[in-house]
Amino acid sequence: MKKDSELMQKIVSLCKRRGYIFPACEIYGGFANSYSYGPYGTELKNNIKKLWWKKFVQDREDMVGMDGPILLHPKLWEASGHLTGFNDAMVDCKSCKKRYRADTLIEGATGKDLEGDLEKMNKALNEEKVACPNCGKSNWTEARYLSLMFKTEMNSIDGSVYLRPETAGAIFVDFKNVVDSMRVRVPFGIAQIGKAFRNEIVAGNFIFRLREFEQMEIEYFISPEEKWEALFDGWLRQQEEFVHELGANKEDIRQHEHPKEKLSHYSRKTVDIQYNFPFGWSELYGLAHRGDFDLTQHQKFSGQDLSYTDPNTQKKFLPHVLEPTFGVDRSILMALCAAYDEEQLEGETRILLRLPKALAPIKIAVFPLLKNKPELVKKAKEVFDNLKSDYMCEFDDNGNIGKRYRRQDEIGTPYCLTVDFDFLEDNTVTVRDRDSMKQERIKISELSLFFKTNL
Numbered sequence: 280m281k282k283d284s285e286l287m288q289k290i291v292s293l294c295k296r297r298g299y300i301f302p303a304c305e306i307y308g309g310f311a312n313s314y315s316y317g318p319y320g321t322e323l324k325n326n327i328k329k330l331w332w333k334k335f336v337q338d339r340e341d342m343v344g345m346d347g348p349i350l351l352h353p354k355l356w357e358a359s360g361h362l363t364g365f366n367d368a369m370v371d372c373k374s375c376k377k378r379y380r381a382d383t384l385i386e387g388a389t390g391k392d393l394e395g396d397l398e399k400m401n402k403a404l405n406e407e408k409v410a411c412p413n414c415g416k417s418n419w420t421e422a423r424y425l426s427l428m429f430k431t432e433m434n435s436i437d438g439s440v441y442l443r444p445e446t447a448g449a450i451f452v453d454f455k456n457v458v459d460s461m462r463v464r465v466p467f468g469i470a471q472i473g474k475a476f477r478n479e480i481v482a483g484n485f486i487f488r489l490r491e492f493e494q495m496e497i498e499y500f501i502s503p504e505e506k507w508e509a510l511f512d513g514w515l516r517q518q519e520e521f522v523h524e525l526g527a528n529k530e531d532i533r534q535h536e537h538p539k540e541k542l543s544h545y546s547r548k549t550v551d552i553q554y555n556f557p558f559g560w561s562e563l564y565g566l567a568h569r570g571d572f573d574l575t576q577h578q579k580f581s582g583q584d585l586s587y588t589d590p591n592t593q594k595k596f597l598p599h600v601l602e603p604t605f606g607v608d609r610s611i612l613m614a615l616c617a618a619y620d621e622e623q624l625e626g627e628t629r630i631l632l633r634l635p636k637a638l639a640p641i642k643i644a645v646f647p648l649l650k651n652k653p654e655l656v657k658k659a660k661e662v663f664d665n666l667k668s669d670y671m672c673e674f675d676d677n678g679n680i681g682k683r684y685r686r687q688d689e690i691g692t693p694y695c696l697t698v699d700f701d702f703l704e705d706n707t708v709t710v711r712d713r714d715s716m717k718q719e720r721i722k723i724s725e726l727s728l729f730f731k732t733n734l
């Protein structure tokens with residue numbers, strides 16, 4: 280499929296039409312670029328998280344999981360630097376009042392990446408006569424920094440409390456508890472999946488940039504003496520492997536290493552994994568070497584000793600950290616972009632999601648050929664009841680069979696199973712493959728083995 284805004288529109292429209300993703304609070308006119316995951320979107324999201332947890336926690340002996348709170352001690356954000364440094368520069372068009380993130384606006388107009396340098400941004404806005412993409416005028420307010428932290432209040436706490444802008448913080452503050460309670464030895468990692476909140480200046484591109492989103496993050500603790508380069512490359516490989524498991528083609532993935540001068544002061548190396556979205560190459564995941572910045576800061580601000588003692592050498596040290604981070608919503612968008620396909624079929628367009636089977640919200644759709652034939656409906660119900668405890672299944676007896684197939688193609692269901700009149704003769708049903716549309720007859724007694732082998 281050609282990657283363009285038309286493709287993006289088609290995906291957004293399919294998501295709404297087929298119960299994947301809805302604009303939030305639509306009855307009130309929508310709300311601030313927020314979205315709700317509908318029934319199939321929720322299944323897809325859960326499947327992505329399950330796949331991730333299996334790959335990075337269950338299948339590894341050097342990883343454990345945790346689930347920390349969204350509201351954390353405000354001191355944590357002082358220590359991590361978020362309170363003072365987690366800002367983006369914004370600028371308003373004085374003519375049409377549209378708001379922009381200043382660095383992206385300037386980069387789009389001039390090709391110059393001035394992120395982090397307010398003075399240069401203001402100079403560029405005026406001297407290079409950057410035009411407002413909305414009204415075409417060049418009439419800007421002063422660019423100024425805006426904190427991305429969402430502020431709230433909490434009974435019994437003086438001052439502000441913040442919604443976490445990343446899940447990582449909760450892991451660092453529990454590092455010592457994990458070491459003390461679990462049989463972990465450096466190198467080891469802690470994984471967490473959960474919501475994060477950022478008061479983005481401009482959200483957009485559907486679920487690509489949201490103000491409320493989900494992350495799957497790993498903090499991987501290593502010895503300061505460890506040869507980290509090989510481990511870093513290993514994590515990058517595994518992140519790319521995961522992108523392939525979500526259905527991406529090789530040519531749609533690339534790495535972008537942050538230039539030295541743009542690295543955060545604590546990072547030795549940061550690499551983004553970018554995906555070729557319909558709106559262009561953009562960050563999907565990231566990997567950063569954070570050194571001992573976080574544990575040092577939390578040790579300093581909490582006054583607690585967070586060091587680790589090697590049980591063999593009795594050497595005490597603050598571990599360094601490699602941080603592979605993954606966005607859940609961006610994974611969903613990526614999987615949908617990679618899966619969306621159209622083909623011409625007898626003068627009609629067949630729209631389908633070629634989702635990897637592990638991601639498909641519904642694995643098997645079960646149909647009686649005709650709604651008004653009780654013997655077929657009864658058997659189809661029986662087959663459905665037998666399969667549904669092992670797989671997400673859907674029963675559908677509505678409309679003609681062709682329409683039911685089309686619906687499941689758009690949902691991305693790998694198999695449709697139809698109980699037709701042949702069943703009365705030989706106890707077989709038809710199983711249709713989503714991608715090839717090939718149909719085969721399978722004995723009811725062999726269905727369980729068939730799906731065990733194929734799903």
Ligand code: GAP
Pocket residue numbers: 444445446447477479486487488489490492493494496562563564565602604605606607608609
């Ligand atoms: N702890 C490191 C960290 O949070 P990040 O690059 O700011 O790093 C990690 O975010 C990942 O979270 C990104 O690669 C992206 O997948 C996702 N992400 C970040 N901001 C997002 C937003 N506004 N909407 C959706 N996903 C976002």
